[in-house]
Amino acid sequence: MTRFVLLEPVYESHYNPIAHLESVLKTIITCFLNPSQRARIGPMPGTPDHVLGEDCPELVYVRRAIFAHDGPAFFKAVTDINTILRDIKYPWPPDTLGNPLKQVVSSWTKTGIPDAVLFQVLDETRQRSVGHSAAQLSEAKPWSDKVYGELLPPLVHDLGSGIGNVVVQASLQAGCRAYGIELDATRARIAKEMVTNLRTRCLLWGLKIGDIELEEGDMLQSARVTELIPLADVVLINNEIFSSQLNENLRLKLVHLKEGAIVISLECFRASCFSKRNAWLVLLRGGLSLIHFQPSDTSRIFDVECILYPSDSVSWTNSRGGYFIHYTNRTALRRSRPRGSRVGR
16 A cells, blocks of 8 residues: 655646646546546536646546645545545456456556556656755766766666666566676665665555666676676666677677677677768658668678657757667678678677
8 A cells, every 4th residue: 555645846847746646546536447436536517627627537537636735635536536536446246257456457468557557667667766865876977987867767678777777677677687787886875765665655556567687887897797798688887878898888788699689788899880860861851760780891780770769869969860780690790701700708
C-alpha cells in the first residue's frame, strides 16, 4: 500500500503528491480495469469539460475536488474509488481464479507492458531515488568525459549508465538481463537506489523484472565489462561529448562483440561515418528518418544507421538530434581480407 502526504509543492517542478495520486488512479483505471469495472466508478453527468477531461472521465470526482480545493470532497472521492478497487481485487465470495488485477498483468505477456504503466513505474522509481540528490547530479564537469546526461524513457549492457535509467527500463520493459557501469560515485549510488526502489514498485504493481547488475568503476578497466562484451546482445553508450581518445578506446573493446550484436550510441564508432552534424543536416533537409552507411573501411565491423530522435528525448537539450545504431557484421570484412588471414584479432 502507498500512502500520499497531501502537501502542495513550493515550486511547480517539485514532486506533487496530489498529482501523483491522480496519475496512479488514472493508470489503474485505464490499464487494469475492464469496461464493466470502470463503469462502477463512472463519471459525473454534466461536469464541465475543463474539469472532467476526456482521457479518464472516471476521475471526475477527484478532479473536481482538486479544482475546487475541497479537501473533504477529495478524501471522499478517493475513499469511494479505493472501496470499489478493493471490491474488485478481493471479490466476495472469493473468486477461485484469484486476483483479477493480477490476471490483467499476465495478459500483457504477448503485447508488453502498456506505456502508461511503464512510465508510471519509472517515474515513481526516479522520484524516490533522484529527488533528494538532484543538486549533486548537477555538479558534474560539463563538456568532459565525466559529463552527466540521461536518455529519457521514450528513447531507449549500458556503459556509462549514470543513475541507471536505461538499465531499469530495459529490465522492466523487455524482461532482459541488464548490466550498467558508472564511474561517478554519486550516480552509482543513486543507480543502486533506483534498482531497490524499482523492485519495490514492481511488487506494488504486480510486475516482474529481469536480473539487474550494477557496477561502480571505469568501463575501460572493468574486468566485468570485458567478460560481458562478447555475450551482450545490445550495448548502449551515451558518448555525446566523449573525447576522441575515449571513443577510440571503447571501439577497441567493441570489436569483441558477437555477430549480430547491436551498439546504440550518440556518436558513431565507424571511422568512415561522416560527422553527426552532417548526418543531422541530411536527415532534416531531406525529410528522411534513416541513413544507411555501407561498409567501406575494412578495419571496421559495423553497418551503421543514423536515426533522428524527436525533441525532448534527452535531458541536456529540448532539441531533436540523431543517434547511431551499429550492427555487428563481419561479412564484408571477411571478404576483403586475404585468404588465410584471421578476423577479429
